[in-house]
Amino acid sequence: MNLAFLLSPLLVIGIGALLLMLAESFGPKHNRAAGLALGTTMVFAAGLAFSVGVWLYGVEDMPERNMLAPWLVIDRFSIFFDGLLCLGGILAALLAGGYLREHEMERGEFYALLLFATMGAMMVAAAGDALIVFVGLETMSIGAYALTAFRRTSPRSAEGALKYFLLGSFAAALLLYGFALLYGATGHTDLAGIGKGIAAGQNPTMVLVAVALVLAGLVFKVSAVPFHMWTPDAYEGAPTPATTYMAAVVKCGGFAMLLRVILTCFADKGLMSWSAGWPPVLAWIAVLTMTVANLVAGQQESVKRMLAYSSIAHAGYLLVGVVSSVHNVPQATSSVLFYLLTYTVSTAGAFGALILCGRKGAESVSYEDLAGIGRRHPAAALAFSLFLVSLAGIPPTAGFFGKWFVFRAAMDSGFYTLTIVAFLNSVIGVYYYLRVMVFMYMREPAAGAPFATPMKSGYVNAALILSAILVIALGVMPGSSLDVAIKAASIFGPNGG
Numbered sequence: 001m002n003l004a005f006l007l008s009p010l011l012v013i014g015i016g017a018l019l020l021m022l023a024e025s026f027g028p029k030h031n032r033a034a035g036l037a038l039g040t041t042m043v044f045a046a047g048l049a050f051s052v053g054v055w056l057y058g059v060e061d062m063p064e065r066n067m068l069a070p071w072l073v074i075d076r077f078s079i080f081f082d083g084l085l086c087l088g089g090i091l092a093a094l095l096a097g098g099y100l101r102e103h104e105m106e107r108g109e110f111y112a113l114l115l116f117a118t119m120g121a122m123m124v125a126a127a128g129d130a131l132i133v134f135v136g137l138e139t140m141s142i143g144a145y146a147l148t149a150f151r152r153t154s155p156r157s158a159e160g161a162l163k164y165f166l167l168g169s170f171a172a173a174l175l176l177y178g179f180a181l182l183y184g185a186t187g188h189t190d191l192a193g194i195g196k197g198i199a200a201g202q203n204p205t206m207v208l209v210a211v212a213l214v215l216a217g218l219v220f221k222v223s224a225v226p227f228h229m230w231t232p233d234a235y236e237g238a239p240t241p242a243t244t245y246m247a248a249v250v251k252c253g254g255f256a257m258l259l260r261v262i263l264t265c266f267a268d269k270g271l272m273s274w275s276a277g278w279p280p281v282l283a284w285i286a287v288l289t290m291t292v293a294n295l296v297a298g299q300q301e302s303v304k305r306m307l308a309y310s311s312i313a314h315a316g317y318l319l320v321g322v323v324s325s326v327h328n329v330p331q332a333t334s335s336v337l338f339y340l341l342t343y344t345v346s347t348a349g350a351f352g353a354l355i356l357c358g359r360k361g362a363e364s365v366s367y368e369d370l371a372g373i374g375r376r377h378p379a380a381a382l383a384f385s386l387f388l389v390s391l392a393g394i395p396p397t398a399g400f401f402g403k404w405f406v407f408r409a410a411m412d413s414g415f416y417t418l419t420i421v422a423f424l425n426s427v428i429g430v431y432y433y434l435r436v437m438v439f440m441y442m443r444e445p446a447a448g449a450p451f452a453t454p455m456k457s458g459y460v461n462a463a464l465i466l467s468a469i470l471v472i473a474l475g476v477m478p479g480s481s482l483d484v485a486i487k488a489a490s491i492f493g494p495n496g497g
Contacts (some may be wrong), residue, residue, distance in 0.1 A: 003064040005057075006074050008050040009082040009124050013089075017115035024108035035126030037097025037459060040111040044089040044118070050084035055484075070190035073128035073260075080488035081125035081256045084341060086123025087116045088249040091348035091463050096241035099355050105239065110150060114245060117143025121253030129190045130179040133257060135222070140276060141168050142169065144250050147242035148234050160230075160237030167230045175217025177183050181210035182265070184202040191264040199268045209267060217279060218261060222253035222315045225289040235308035243304065247311045248344045252260070255318060256339060259333060263325065263492045272326050279326045282319055283418055289316030290425040298432045301366050306432055307350055310391060313429055314343055320415070322405040322420050325492075327413035333489035335405035342402035342474055346390040349467030351381070353384035359455035367439045373454075374441035380454045381440045383464050392470045393426050393432040398474035405482065 006012065016382055020039055059065060072078075093114060100106045119485065120139025121132045127133040145168065149161030183189050185206040186197025198207055220227040262278060271277040297309035314379045318339055324332035357373060357380050358365070374381035390399035403426060410419040474481055 002062050003067060005050075006054060006059065006062055006064055006068075007072075008054065009047045009079070009086065010126070011118060012047045012050055013043065013119045013122065016040075016046070017112050017119065020108070020115065020394070021112050021263055024112070036108045036111045037093055037100075040092055040093040040114060041097070041191070042152050043115060044086045044093060047118075048086035048090065049088060054226075055083070055391075057081050062415070070128040070192060071132050072123075072126045074126055075491045076488045077256075077260070077491050078122075078126035078160075080484065081252065082122050084180075084252055084344060085118050085121050085125070085249050088245070088252060088344045088348060089114055091352065091467060092241050092245040092249065094463035094466075095348070095352050095355055096239075097245055097459030098455065098463075099239060099241050099460070102359055102455050102457065103239070105151065106410045107150075110147070110239075110242075112254070113143045113146050113150075116244070117141075117147070118249060121256070122250060123296060125256035130182070130191065130194070130266075132187055133191075133261065134172070134176055134179070135256055138172065138255065140253050140278045141172065141221075142251060144242075144246055147245060148238040150239050150242055151237070155239065155293070156233075157237040157239075159194050160234040161361060164230045164234040167485070171217045171220035171227065174213045174220075178210045178213030178215075178217060181206050181213065185210065191261065194265045195267055198265065198271065198384065207271075211278060213270065214261065215281065218254070219282075219285055219319075222258060222318070223254075223312050224285050224315050224319060225292045225312065227246065228289070228293070229324060231312055232305050232308045235311070236302060236305050240351055240355050243308070244348050247347050247351065248306070251311065251315065252344060254338050255322075255336065258322065259325075259336065259492075262322070263329065263333070267492075274326070279323050279328075283323045286316045286319035286323060286418070287421055289319060290422060294425050294428045294432075298428070298435075300432070301368075303354060303367060303370065303436060304365065306390075306436075307347075310429065311347065313425065314339075316393075316425070317403060317406055317422055318343075320345040320410050320418055323339060323411045324406075324413040324415060324416065328409065329492045330486065330489045331496050332409040332413060333492055334482065334485040335409040337488055338407050338478070339402040341481060342390070342398035342471075342487070345474070346387050346397075346399050346466045349387035349464060349471060350384070350391060352463045352467060353380065353387055355431040356380050356454055356457075356460050356464060357384065359453050367436065368443075368445065370436065370439045371443040371445040372440070376439075377454045383468065384440065385437050386468055388433040388436055392430045392476070396429070396472075396475045398471045398478070400475060401478040401482075 083490050120136045124135030145165045151157035182194050185203035186194050188194045223231040292315035293309045297306050300306040321336035390397035393399045393403040
């Protein structure tokens with residue numbers, strides 16, 4: 001019984017997905033998709049509730065978790081991500097409930113894809129073996145590919161999905177080949193065994209090649225430069241709720257996988273050294289990701305595409321925290337986890353506000369479309385402004401403390417230059433966030449030009465209200481959430497496990 005309780009977040013999502021597929025097939029056709037949106041939200045809420053329950057009970061007191069090792073590692077790190085992924089799923093499902101109906105794309109498979117992809121992300125977060133990492137990654141990725149191509153009649157959607165699929169398959173092949181080399185070098189597929197084999201100095205040349213291949217596959221999934229080329233096209237072509245899901249849930253799953261692998265497999269002193277390990281590689285990737293994404297984002301005319309590049313830039317800030325784990329694993333890792341929490345609610349809110357600002361036939365696509373909406377529809381503009389301010393890292397919103405903790409972890413680890421670069425990039429990012437607000441409040445649409453008209457949806461309003469409450473609460477009272485992140489990250493410390 002305790003084993004089922006230990007796996008309850010994963011089981012709830014998987015069983016819920018199957019039940020919703022049956023409901024779609026055999027349920028009444030009248031208002032079916034709207035009911036599936038509510039059902040999916042309830043399944044995600046149940047997954048979140050069970051995650052909280054397992055966290056409060058204490059996984060350390062459940063010896064049944066040893067029965068799952070080394071395939072699945074159920075610890076506070078994986079339970080934290082279970083709750084975070086379910087929270088992102090709730091927001092994406094609510095946004096889909098309003099968007100799909102408004103744009104006449106109500107098809108129940110959207111919600112099944114959300115649930116199965118989330119189950120894959122949860123598997124990745126708990127993976128203790130390279131085989132489970134790959135199975136979970138592909139489960140998550142295939143769902144994301146299908147969600148990207150969900151707008152069947154759109155060439156842009158098909159193009160984005162094809163680029164995502166081809167580049168994602170290439171990255172998955174690199175990751176799989178890297179793990180195969182690690183198996184050849186160490187004789188293990190479990191992550192802990194690989195780490196011990198590397199620490200014993202087995203086949204160092206093969207290990208270095210494998211590390212390079214695995215890192216390339218991992219950074220692709222977090223859309224870091226130079227592995228980011230799929231992101232703008234996929235985010236722009238996908239339905240906006242799918243974009244929200246990829247920007248929040250898929251990215252969180254990618255960082256869960258990145259942290260689990262490098263802090264378990266590649267925690268050897270040699271690989272974590274600044275002279276010959278992975279930290280300088282990730283540091284340069286972080287610098288390139290922040291700089292390139294922020295500079296390109298400022299040149300976009302599409303708000304959705306700007307938010308895509310914004311998502312890439314935030315991956316760069318998160319990589320700063322990952323690099324900082326070299327000198328202070330628990331503090332730096334906890335800052336990454338807290339940042340992911342603030343980023344999830346802020347990004348979901350921003351895309352949700354973009355959905356709210358445009359009904360069918362009068363969508364908000366460009367900056368010009370949003371001109372004057374602050375005066376015509378102040379509530380929609382206010383919601384959008386709150387989430388943009390949080391993404392920019394302006395107090396007292398959640399985004400400010402997310403960046404503050406990551407930058408402080410980098411400073412405490414002695415990475416002053418990296419911190420300065422990250423801070424300057426954060427200042428650059430303020431420009432394109434404030435530019436949206438300038439158009440909303442200080443510009444009027446040109447005579448005869450189309451402009452966005454907000455849609456009416458209880459689902460979208462509920463998602464925005466939930467996101468706004470969390471953005472404000474995490475900004476005003478970040479302490480308790482940070483404590484949770486610290487406990488989740490402590491498993492990688494000297495006394496963790």
